[in-house]
Amino acid sequence: MADKEINRIIADTFLKLADTLENGAQAPRAVIALTALGSEHGEDELYQAAAMAAKQGIQVKVIGTKPANAPGVETVSISTEEEGHEALESLLDSGAAQGGVTMHYPFPIGVSTVGRVITPAKGKAMYIATTTGTTALDRVEGLVRNALYGIATAKACGVAEPTVGLLNIDGARQAELQLLKLATNGYPIRFATSGRSDGGVIMRGNDLLRGSCDVMVTDSLTGNILMKLFSSYHTGGNYESVGYGYGPGMGENFDKLILIVSRASGAPVVQGAIEFAAELAGGDYQRVFATELKAAKQAGLDAVLAGCRVQKQPVEVSKAAAPPKEVVTAEIHGIEILDLEDAVQALWKENIYAESGMGCTGPVVLISEAKVEQAKGILLSKGYIGE
Numbered sequence: 001m002a003d004k005e006i007n008r009i010i011a012d013t014f015l016k017l018a019d020t021l022e023n024g025a026q027a028p029r030a031v032i033a034l035t036a037l038g039s040e041h042g043e044d045e046l047y048q049a050a051a052m053a054a055k056q057g058i059q060v061k062v063i064g065t066k067p068a069n070a071p072g073v074e075t076v077s078i079s080t081e082e083e084g085h086e087a088l089e090s091l092l093d094s095g096a097a098q099g100g101v102t103m104h105y106p107f108p109i110g111v112s113t114v115g116r117v118i119t120p121a122k123g124k125a126m127y128i129a130t131t132t133g134t135t136a137l138d139r140v141e142g143l144v145r146n147a148l149y150g151i152a153t154a155k156a157c158g159v160a161e162p163t164v165g166l167l168n169i170d171g172a173r174q175a176e177l178q179l180l181k182l183a184t185n186g187y188p189i190r191f192a193t194s195g196r197s198d199g200g201v202i203m204r205g206n207d208l209l210r211g212s213c214d215v216m217v218t219d220s221l222t223g224n225i226l227m228k229l230f231s232s233y234h235t236g237g238n239y240e241s242v243g244y245g246y247g248p249g250m251g252e253n254f255d256k257l258i259l260i261v262s263r264a265s266g267a268p269v270v271q272g273a274i275e276f277a278a279e280l281a282g283g284d285y286q287r288v289f290a291t292e293l294k295a296a297k298q299a300g301l302d303a304v305l306a307g308c309r310v311q312k313q314p315v316e317v318s319k320a321a322a323p324p325k326e327v328v329t330a331e332i333h334g335i336e337i338l339d340l341e342d343a344v345q346a347l348w349k350e351n352i353y354a355e356s357g358m359g360c361t362g363p364v365v366l367i368s369e370a371k372v373e374q375a376k377g378i379l380l381s382k383g384y385i386g387e
Contacts, residue, residue, distance in 0.1 A: 029057055030281035032274050033076070033097035035084040036064030038104070040263045041239065047073070049270035058278045061097055063087045092256050099257035099277035101245070101270065107133040111251030112146065112220050113260050114153040116244040116276060117230035119211035126211045127154050127162070131223040131246040132260055141308035143175035143217055144182075148301075149250040150215035151189070152292040156285035157276075163192035165203035165213030169222055172202055173336050177386040178304045187299035200333075228262070231269055240265040245273035248280055250289060257281055320348040328355050328366035332376060334385040337363045343384045350378050 032053070036046035043064055050060040054072030061074050063084045068075040076091070078084045085105075091097040107113075112133030119126050129150025136142035147164055154162035164179075166172040183189045191201045192213030203212060208226065218226070224246070231240035246260040257280055261273045293301075335343050340356045340363045347354040347365070352375055355366040367375045379385045 029059060030098040030278045031059045031061060031096065032277045032281075033061045033063060033088055033091045033100040034270070034274060035081070035088055035100070035102040036062050036066075037078070037081045037084050038263055039265070041266060045267050046270055049267040049274065052267060052271040053274035053278075056275060058274055060274060061091060063091075088258075092258075098281040099248075099259065101259045101261060101273045101277055103261055103263050103265075105249065105258050105260060107249045107251070107258075108254070109134045110136065111249045111254045112142075112149065113247040113249050114146075114150050115223065115227045115247040116153075116157075116272075117227065118243055119209060119230070120233070121210035124211035125244075126208075126213065127215045127247075128223045128226055129153070129215055129217050130220045130250075131227045133220055133249060133251075135220065135251070136305075138309045139171040139219065140174045140178065141305050142219060143171050144178050144305065144308060145251075146219075147175070147179055147189070147215065147217045148292055148296055149289075150217060152289040153248065153250060153280070153285070154214050155292070156283035156288040157279045158283065159214055161188075161190050162214035163190050164215045164217060165192035165194070165201055165207060167208070167216055167218040167222065168202045168204050169218060170337060171219070172217075173334050173385075174308070175217065176201055176334075177383075178308060180386055181304050182296060182299045182301060185299035187296050187301075228264075231262075232264065238264060240269045243269055243272055244276040245269050247273075247276065248285070252293065255286060257285065320345050322348055323351050323353040326353045326368045328353070328368055330367050330369045330372045331357070331364040332367060332372065332379065332385065333364055335363050335365060335379070336384075339384055340365070343379055343382075346382050346384070347375055347378060352378070 034046060034050055036043045039045055047062055050062045050073045051070035054060050054070055059072055061076050062068055063076045063078055065079060076087050078087050088100045088102060092100055112130035112135040115128040115131040117126055117128060127150045129146040135145045151162055166176055179189055193199045194203055194207050195210055195212045196204060227246055231243045235241050240262055245265060248257055248259045257277060259273050259277050261270050343365055344354045344356050352371055357364045357366045
């Protein structure tokens with residue numbers, strides 16, 4: 001046996017001994033599998049990431065074509081990407097690895113990934129829920145579920161009471177209404193407040209940069225773009241250098257800990273993803289997720305999600321005539337852009353003059369100062385705004 005191989009075995013032995021002394025014989029650190037083929041930066045970049053993670057005390061099984069030469073890193077030899085994914089599944093199914101990091105995985109509908117980034121303004125970690133996959137076929141239902149996925153992920157990583165914000169995108173206002181229903185019914189959501197002067201749970205660009213919330217709720221396409229921006233804004237985009245990757249696939253009845261990185265992810269991000277996986281495994285993420293889901297269902301989650309899926313009634317052919325024009329200087333916020341004109345029509349039918357507009361935080365209904373409360377009551381009763 002070559003001296004180099006003997007030295008590696010000795011180093012591995014001491015690493016395991018140190019891990020046992022630190023964590024106890026009954027609580028070994030998680031073993032994380034990493035597929036190495038397919039990176040735009042070459043296979044060696046992934047081996048480097050594995051070695052970096054191993055220095056933090058994580059045992060890594062690299063699924064690749066080359067032998068490992070770093071303490072705490074073992075190679076599972078394959079020759080193609082297809083073989084690599086088969087090996088990943090085998091390691092997870094057998095329990096030889098407690099989590100996996102890979103560049104692609106065919107998650108079923110209902111499962112999407114929660115990423116974690118470092119926000120540039122204050123260097124704070126923030127969870128992006130979600131970043132890949134399809135949570136639900138209905139947009140608002142997807143955002144509500146994404147909030148739960150983000151909360152569970154953050155809690156499994158040690159954030160006891162994560163604050164939740166919703167990015168200012170289509171569907172955010174309706175998702176806010178549904179989450180408020182859950183909160184009213186007893187599900188403990190700690191809503192974040194925007195750093196902008198007008199506050200609120202709807203987050204804007206400034207809030208992304210400064211990390212105004214622990215969990216930022218968005219759709220997975222927007223989340224995917226955000227991950228790329230946060231991870232590679234220093235490098236021009238072709239090398240992701242900062243953060244923890246696109247995160248674990250979360251969803252009901254999905255019991256494998258699989259985290260996604262990009263083909264553009266460099267060694268620092270892949271290392272972060274491996275550490276992220278080890279945190280989740282050590283934090284018993286499945287138990288945490290089950291606990292959150294149970295609490296949400298006890299607060300009426302199923303009814304809330306069913307309400308998200310209710311299709312809108314066909315728009316009436318006849319439009320209401322506009323009441324006499326008035327000076328409109330007051331703004332009513334919290335209306336989805338796609339519902340804005342319908343909300344104006346609803347007020348016209350009640351003989352209240354209103355106009356549609358766009359404020360700094362999104363769409364608004366413009367109304368006279370004297371009729372604000374009356375108009376809010378009408379819009380609330382018809383489901384256009386929340387209390």
